[in-house]
Amino acid sequence: MDTLTPAQRSERMARIRSKNTKPELAVRSLVHRMGYRFRIHRKDLPGSPDLVFPSLKKAIFIHGCFWHAHDGCSTANKPKTRASYWNEKFARNKQRDRRNASALRRAGWSVATIWECEAKSADFVCKKVSRFLSSTKGRE
Template sequence: MAGDVFTPEQRSAVMRRVKARDTGPEMKVRRALRAAGVGYRLGGCGLPGRPDVVMKGRKSAVFVHGCFWHGHDCPRGARKPKGNAEYWTSKIDRNRARDARVADELTAAGWRVLTLWECDLKQPDWEGRLLTALRSEPS
C-alpha cells in the first residue's frame, strides 16, 4: 500500500483516528512520572497551550509533541507530506509558531517548559533526562 493514494473519504477516516489526548507517547511519560513518584495534573490547569502534564508545585509544564505534527528536525518530523502538501506545510508551520509563542508566555509567567519529542522517548536514557530536568533549578 506504499504507493497508494487515499480517497478523500479514506483520508478523513484516517485523520479521525489520530488522537489528540492520551497518545502512546503521553502515556509513556505519565507512567514514568508516576513510577518515579512525581505528582502531576492533566488538562493544562488553565495554562496557555494546555500542557500535556502540569506540576504546579514545581511550576513545570510538559508538552509531549509528535515529531511530524509539530515539525521536529528529526527524520520523522522532516518528512514532507505527499498529499495536500501546501496545506500540511502551512499547518505544521503554524503549529511550530504557536508552540514557540506558548513556551514564551509560560516562561515569562515563571513556568519551566519541558518539551519531549516522540523520537526522544525512543532513547534509552529519556526517563533519567526528564527526571534530572525536573529536579534542576529553572534557568
C-alpha cells in the first residue's frame, strides 16, 4: 500500500529528472576539470549518452543505482510494494541499457558506465575516466 495519495505520488515522480541529475553534474564537472571536452546527451546516438567524446568515439553513461538496478549496490533497493511491477520495470530498464550499449559498440563506439554510487568518489571517477579515455580497447 502506498503511503502517499495519488496526487502526492504524481508530484514526487514528476520531480525525478532523467537528465542533469546530481551525479551527472558532478561527473561532468570533474571530467571538465580533468581537461576533457565532451558533448552531452547526443540524441543521434542510441540511448543519448550522458557524455560523448566524438573524436575518440567514446561514450559514458551515468546511471542512477535505483532506476538502473545496480547489482549488489545498497542504494538500489527495490520497493516492497507492487514488487512485480518494479521487477518488470527494472528488467526493462536493464534490457534497454544493454541494447543501447550494444548498438553503440556495433557502430564502432566504446562505452563505459559510471554508477551513482561510484560518482560519490572523485578519485574513483578520475581513474575510471582516465583509464577509459586513454585505452584503445574500449570497454570499461
